[in-house]
Amino acid sequence: MGDAVPVSDEDAVRAEILSSATEDLHGVWEAWWIANRLFPTLRLSARLSLAEQALSSLVAGGLVTISRGSWDSQVAMPAEDVRELLREYDTWVASDKADLTFFEATPTGREAYGLPADA
Numbered sequence: 001m002g003d004a005v006p007v008s009d010e011d012a013v014r015a016e017i018l019s020s021a022t023e024d025l026h027g028v029w030e031a032w033w034i035a036n037r038l039f040p041t042l043r044l045s046a047r048l049s050l051a052e053q054a055l056s057s058l059v060a061g062g063l064v065t066i067s068r069g070s071w072d073s074q075v076a077m078p079a080e081d082v083r084e085l086l087r088e089y090d091t092w093v094a095s096d097k098a099d100l101t102f103f104e105a106t107p108t109g110r111e112a113y114g115l116p117a118d119a
Contacts, residue, residue: 012038014054020111021064021105025074028066028086028101029094031055052086055103063109067102074102 016034020026031054035047042050058064059082066082067074077085085091091101107117 008080009042009050010038010053010057013050014057017051017054017103018058018063018105018109018113021058022110022115025071025104026103026104027094028055028091032092046077048092055104056083056084057102058109060076062106063112064103065106067104068100070100 013031013035015036018033020030020034029119031051032048035051035054036043039047039050055064055066059066059079066077066085067078068085085101090097090099094100105113111117
């Protein structure tokens, strides 16, 4: 029982984001909501930072893709552009504007989560 490996805050957020990403397309702001739900007593900026770091890590690991567009049509963003994109205010705010930012699992991400890659 005492052999449990401690999980960092970022690891916890990353796991929840990947779980959500395997289900459907999500707005990037929902990653922030995950951090808010998991760590409501942290400073607001710390929760945003956790979400940003977790998404960046998932993209770097090839587990999640980031795209821009509308709910009906998105364009995948190159991984090298994601860091800058995640530092923009508009990325983290849900709005009625045409250009929103989304995340979803890659086939590799689905497999890492234990699901078939082709769902």
